[in-house]
Amino acid sequence: MTGVTDMTQMAGATGAGGGAVGGDVRGLWGVVRPYAGRLLLAVVAGVAAELCGLGLVAAAAWLIARAAQQPTMAALSLAIVALRGFALGKGVLRYLERLAGHDVALRALAELRGRVFDALAARGPAAVRGRGTGGVRDGEALSGLVSDVEAVQDLLLRCVLPAVTGVVCGAAGVVVCAVAVPSSVVPLVAGLLVAGVALPWAAWTAGARAAARVAAQRRRLAVCALDVLDGAEDLAVFGAAGRFGARAAVAARRLERAERAGSRVAGVVGAAGLAVQGVTAAVVAWQAVRSGADQVQVAVVALTALVAVEAVLPLADAAQRMRDVLASARRVAALLAAPPPPASRAGASVPPGPLSVELLGVTVAFDTPHVTPHERELVDEQSPGLRPGGARDVPASRVGGRAALGGVALDGVDVRVERGRRVAIVGASGAGKSTLLAAVAGAVTPLAGTVQLAGRDLNAYAGDDVRAAVRGLTQDAHVFAGTVRANLLLARPDASQHQLEAAARRARFLEVVRELPDGWDTVVGEGGRGLSGGQRQRLLLARALLADPPVLVLDEPAEALDTVTADAVTRDLLTWPGGGTLLLVTHRLAALGDADEVLVLDRGRVVQRGRHDDLVARPGPYRDLWEAERLSA
Ligand SMILES: Nc1ncnc2c1ncn2[C@@H]1O[C@H](COP(=O)(O)OP(=O)(O)OP(=O)(O)O)[C@@H](O)[C@H]1O
Numbered sequence: 086m087t088g089v090t091d092m093t094q095m096a097g098a099t100g101a102g103g104g105a106v107g108g109d110v111r112g113l114w115g116v117v118r119p120y121a122g123r124l125l126l127a128v129v130a131g132v133a134a135e136l137c138g139l140g141l142v143a144a145a146a147w148l149i150a151r152a153a154q155q156p157t158m159a160a161l162s163l164a165i166v167a168l169r170g171f172a173l174g175k176g177v178l179r180y181l182e183r184l185a186g187h188d189v190a191l192r193a194l195a196e197l198r199g200r201v202f203d204a205l206a207a208r209g210p211a212a213v214r215g216r217g218t219g220g221v222r223d224g225e226a227l228s229g230l231v232s233d234v235e236a237v238q239d240l241l242l243r244c245v246l247p248a249v250t251g252v253v254c255g256a257a258g259v260v261v262c263a264v265a266v267p268s269s270v271v272p273l274v275a276g277l278l279v280a281g282v283a284l285p286w287a288a289w290t291a292g293a294r295a296a297a298r299v300a301a302q303r304r305r306l307a308v309c310a311l312d313v314l315d316g317a318e319d320l321a322v323f324g325a326a327g328r329f330g331a332r333a334a335v336a337a338r339r340l341e342r343a344e345r346a347g348s349r350v351a352g353v354v355g356a357a358g359l360a361v362q363g364v365t366a367a368v369v370a371w372q373a374v375r376s377g378a379d380q381v382q383v384a385v386v387a388l389t390a391l392v393a394v395e396a397v398l399p400l401a402d403a404a405q406r407m408r409d410v411l412a413s414a415r416r417v418a419a420l421l422a423a424p425p426p427p428a429s430r431a432g433a434s435v436p437p438g439p440l441s442v443e444l445l446g447v448t449v450a451f452d453t454p455h456v457t458p459h460e461r462e463l464v465d466e467q468s469p470g471l472r473p474g475g476a477r478d479v480p481a482s483r484v485g486g487r488a489a490l491g492g493v494a495l496d497g498v499d500v501r502v503e504r505g506r507r508v509a510i511v512g513a514s515g516a517g518k519s520t521l522l523a524a525v526a527g528a529v530t531p532l533a534g535t536v537q538l539a540g541r542d543l544n545a546y547a548g549d550d551v552r553a554a555v556r557g558l559t560q561d562a563h564v565f566a567g568t569v570r571a572n573l574l575l576a577r578p579d580a581s582q583h584q585l586e587a588a589a590r591r592a593r594f595l596e597v598v599r600e601l602p603d604g605w606d607t608v609v610g611e612g613g614r615g616l617s618g619g620q621r622q623r624l625l626l627a628r629a630l631l632a633d634p635p636v637l638v639l640d641e642p643a644e645a646l647d648t649v650t651a652d653a654v655t656r657d658l659l660t661w662p663g664g665g666t667l668l669l670v671t672h673r674l675a676a677l678g679d680a681d682e683v684l685v686l687d688r689g690r691v692v693q694r695g696r697h698d699d700l701v702a703r704p705g706p707y708r709d710l711w712e713a714e715r716l717s718a
Pocket residue numbers: 451452453454455488489490491492493494512513514515516517518519520521
């Protein structure tokens with residue numbers, strides 16, 4: 086029995102198993118169906134190769150035993166020819182089976198990858214993050230998804246083909262024995278049932294626990310490894326690299342122990358299979374002798390039993406793999422069957438020009454905490470005091486700076502922004518500013534309330550239209566590998582050089598471009614490698630301004646700039662003539678005197694609104710923020 090590690094890698098992706106078996110396989114059948122002919126060929130060739138093996142052994146046994154009786158050459162010639170035929174046939178058919186089987190598996194894999202990529206492209210990272218139970222980190226989730234997709238190969242090559250071959254060969258062995266010595270059938274069937282049913286069942290159930298342990302330890306190691314890799318520089322700076330390295334080493338040792346335990350299960354099942362094979366052959370031979378069979382018959386049934394049981398032994402391995410493959414199949418099928426993204430929503434077209442935006446009693450809640458159980462365990466281990474008695478949730482920021490635990494991000498927000506107005510949104514960190522922008526862009530679905538664009542519910546519009554009408558700069562905006570020009574043109578492919586430069590000028594990016602070695606044609610790496618944080622942000626802002634949508638949403642567009650430049654950029658954004666309705670999230674208040682209105686958010690609620698000067702003039706959260714800013718300046 087092989088591949089405990091491979092097997093657990095797949096289990097490691099999420100660790101969930103069982104359930105809804107038929108539906109999962111049916112979900113993947115659509116991928117394999119176009120190659121059903123080749124699959125059938127592989128099955129037939131595999132079965133025929135095994136039967137040739139059976140025939141080979143039976144003919145050889147007959148030949149040896151008969152030759153001992155010194156018959157004429159003519160009496161043996163047929164068996165000799167058959168022997169050659171079986172030997173040749175077995176090799177050729179086995180080759181054909183491998184060829185056809187791998188051909189189907191690789192084609193199905195390519196097809197499945199294509200479908201999964203399409204699904205991911207359409208549904209975004211949430212489709213990956215939402216997989217499994219309890220939430221998983223992005224890198225972990227993605228590698229899990231890759232393993233899941235690869236598992237379709239195993240389903241065909243290591244589950245379906247060996248299972249069909251084993252069953253047919255077992256049945257053929259029974260037929261041969263029934264013809265040669267009918268009384269030998271009973272022990273053979275018993276041996277086949279033990280090897281083909283009891284052992285696979287034992288492998289399935291005993292392996293499940295071991296695989297779950299390995300999966301848990303693998304996830305734990307992945308979390309540690311990601312921390313060590315992603316945070317290498319910080320760890321070096323704070324002198325914590327050794328501690329985190331040791332933590333990863335402990336996780337690796339635990340994983341190794343769990344894998345050893347899994348290997349023991351596999352080893353015991355494998356040894357039991359060999360024992361069953363030997364005992365079955367011996368009992369079959371003994372039974373044949375007892376029932377008065379001659380030497381030739383005894384040899385034929387004994388060797389046939391040996392080969393028939395051997396053919397069903399791979400079923401134990403197939404059962405173990407099947408459990409993991411089905412778990413993978415369920416996750417992939419769920420991804421493919423996830424509800425269609427808003428893009429496919431049919432609906433009215435969004436009118437052109439600046440649009441009014443209205444939120445009516447909008448409540449948004451996140452029910453999936455970003456912290457995985459493994460991350461919690463690691464926190465507990467490192468700082469037991471953080472969770473006295475396990476009663477208090479650990480803020481996620483303590484485990485890698487991720488967002489805080491889930492909850493209500495917007496709480497019954499009522500806001501109306503007239504078309505063309507420039508509104509600033511301020512508030513403490515975590516107040517719900519980004520979530521408000523996401524709700525307006527249709528990127529999150531409110532738990533209650535509605536968002537309206539130009540007086541109509543967002544859901545009344547086609548999803549693609551909403552995405553085109555409400556866009557700008559989000560906190561996780563991405564710089565793609567390519568030229569600076571290509572990165573900007575992404576927002577508006579037909580933009581002229583003049584428009585390109587105008588947007589860059591407003592974002593204070595033009596001066597950056599002029600200093601780049603190849604100007605607009607300078608190549609930047611993925612994520613903006615080659616640019617400083619501030620340059621990268623200016624590029625992203627320029628791209629958002631170039632898009633010039635009816636509703637421009639900007640989430641802290643000047644965050645990485647020095648305060649003087651940041652205020653100048655913000656002022657420009659608020660005073661530039663023309664353009665769409667602007668919703669601007671910012672932490673800097675100095676330039677907000679030009680905003681038509683300022684919304685102050687606190688814990689998901691709008692607690693103050695009005696013009697900057699009025700808000701500064703009266704006591705309240707805005708004036709507190711304003712004074713804090715002035716003090717720090
Ligand atoms: N995808 C998410 N899953 C779970 N909780 C989330 C998610 N996004 C935001 N939250 C939570 O919702 C609340 C509001 O977050 P939001 O990002 O809107 O705040 P913010 O005011 O923009 O903060 P900041 O100024 O720090 O960017 C926070 O408690 C945050 O942890």
